[in-house]
Amino acid sequence: MWDIADSPAQRPLYIALVESLEKAIENGDVLPGDRLPTHRDLAKKIGVTVTTITRAYAEAEKRCLVTAVVGKGTFVAGGAPVPPAPGGNAGDLPIEMGVASPMYREEPDITPVVERVMKKNDMTTLTRFHSPQGLPEHREVGAGWIGRAGIKASADTVLISAGPQHSMTSVFHAVFEAGDRIAVEQLTSPVFKSYARRTGLILEGIPLDGEGMIPEKLEEACKSGVIRGLYTSGSLQLPGHEEASAKRRHALARIIKQYDLVLVEDDSFNFLDTRKNRTLSSLAPHNSIYIASVSAAFYAGLRIAFIHAPSRYYSRISQGIADTIWMVSPLCAAIACECIASGLGDRIIRNKSRELTKRTHVFKQKLQEYETTCATNSMFAWLKLPEYWTGSGFEHAAEKSGVRVFAAEKFAVGPIVPPNSVRLVMTGPPDFPTFKKAIDILVTVLKRESGYVNLLL
Template sequence: MWLPKQINTNIALYKAIADSLERDIHTGKLKSNDRLPPQRQLAETIGVNLTTVTRAYREANQRGLIETRKGDGTYVKARGIAYNANTSIQALQNSLIDFGFVNPGIADLTPLLKTIRQVGSASEVMDIYHYVDSAGLQRHRQTAANWLSQFGFRNINVNQIILTGGAMNAIHCTLLGLFQPGDTIASDPLTFPGFINAAKLCGIHLMAIPSDNEGMLPTALADACHTQQIKGVYLMPNMQNPTSTCMSDRRKMQLAEVIRSADLRLIEDDVFAFTNLESTTALSAMLPQHSIYICSFSKTLYPGLRIAYVKVSGRDCNAFLNALVHTVWMASPLNAEILSRMIESNDIHKVAVSIRAAISSRQQFARKNLSDFELSVNQESMFLWLTLPEEWHADAFENAALRVGIRVIASKKFSVDNSHCPNAIRIALTTEPDDKRFHEGILKLKALLHQSPTVVDAVM
């Protein structure tokens, strides 16, 4: 049971208890989702009245440290943002160097603005301002088919291409249209938090399948299919989030055989395909009858466009489209027109070249300055996966970084079931648009990594 070890007798007792709780969260003694003792039990154990503990818990809750779960007790808030009376997080929001959310903040807006002006003055595209076929306009779907052909797809049936409002919309349509509440989908132990949350919302159970430095182990997936009723598998073969693992073609073929034999639906999330220096083969291209392939541009080009190209197997098209109709009806034809024109004019490749150059430069700077620590990164990756020194706990480091004005993401957010949660953080490389601030942020992280949690907490 948690007990406050250090009490500051110079301040109100309830605040001293809340401070002790906050300190233990920072140092990793208390971790996300740890259950705290009931208020009455804690009051009796440490010899204070119940009102004092109640006020202490209320104070900790206001600081964003804990949460009360109705009928279940009080817990350390998952990935809670720490609060400090002298360093308000709210005051930091505008000055934060964001290494958390993956976003193409470095993307050149000039080609986008040029295309928007072209679309605005084009009289032949009046159809984009009206309701259209929910799958998207035929010409936009043809452009999508042409784009996807570089990832190993051959002779694509345009009727199996559906445009959605970004990858998350595609994920929700897949789960709502092709699966039932209670179904089980296999995934990597660490994966995209958006998919984890979408599965929870849809009542889908996720099963973590062991992986290695090439991704999911085919034998482990096959074994799980023999013992469990698995209906699908969610994978990011060409740039796994958060580890940046990339599968070899051999691993893809092995997994394709398991998926085909078990008659699973593959949900392939290839949102980082745009940053690949060379075209890579999609796993879905090996499984045209068993896959839903999602190619989005939000994380790698312009988030505001909110367009994803989805290649759906013939047997699943109607169910997927039905889910789309009952969520957003259709993706924005205006946004699809802008993206199509950028692809057809080759402007999209010019943007890609500049983004790749920025990734390379920032990776080089980060690798050089964080060379004392274990890094996992692919040359096209928009993020780094950094294993922390033993003295740091990931949640505590996330909060400590936030205190010095930097947002990073601790490993627990990516964990499917919390059983596989390495002591690591993800560092996004492309969200901060200013190189000077990016360099400043990396150097601050470097300094923080070389400090001990107790020293950092004492200073703060």
């Protein structure tokens, strides 16, 4: 039981309970996957009515703090991961396969690019204030980058943001309000779950099948309540799922248009997938806001992403950028655009694709006796665990043994039983030998039923 003694007395008791639970989660006093007491048991323990506990648990679920599973109970939900601070002692940190990370060693020294930008541009212009949406020439390059996914974009439909997280903040700040209901896959980005909790958005988890979100279930949600928007970050991040078929995408697009949903499609981590006409946005352009990150593909520290939006949302998103940072650094945008225009960006992506192919081969080979999902050219893989492991238990044991992975509980939305799986970021380890070492550690942990050994030593 978490401590509620320090909750403000003037707050309603059910709110005080929720706030104390939130603090306990932040402090690590309760962990993702922990089962909370039943309504009746907790009410009896602290001397309140069952109704108070019911209201508290409902509010906690609204804030994405807990997940209620029918017939199972109420569990602490997986929160958004906090990446380790860069620049620390790598020897003291687990090998990173939890937080989405680029393969930095596949990126050449950026100095020649910066030198070209300095020669080709007026540096005074690049260090002055400009409009929030970015310079026209940079937006034109962004339109070409977005067009790779089969989306018709132009400089007039593109805005420049400071990476995918800032894109999310600018878009949702501008287009939605606290209390709006947003449809998402029942397994969605932990970062977006955290954002929704902080801003008061209500997430409506839509059931999944082998192709991702089920259209009939989305339509049921639209009929049963007011759904304002749909957020998706791509089915390649989901366990047991491959790319949705054209039939599935058309079915979802029909519902989006019929109910006039605002589609926010964050395609940032699918840059290795070069197929066109694979996005929902291309099928519902009037309803779609599409995010394509450069930072996810190369030179992450530049913090550049492109947002494509129809005219009815464009000015509001521009204001959202202005409200947060006024504008993205034109200098960083110029460097990113030079990488794209010169072909360097494509060379880096090809290098990363080759490295990822090697890693995928090793992953499948070493884990061939287990059930895995690892789509072609996806940064993410999923590992289904043996029955004697839980997702949160394996996550904890793996980290203690030297590798950070994320259990499916972190991605779960609403009253579902998450798959007994963990997600691995294939691009996380800095080089191929470290990747192989990480997989060997995970195989060793898989074969144990409890406890851990620090296998990095």
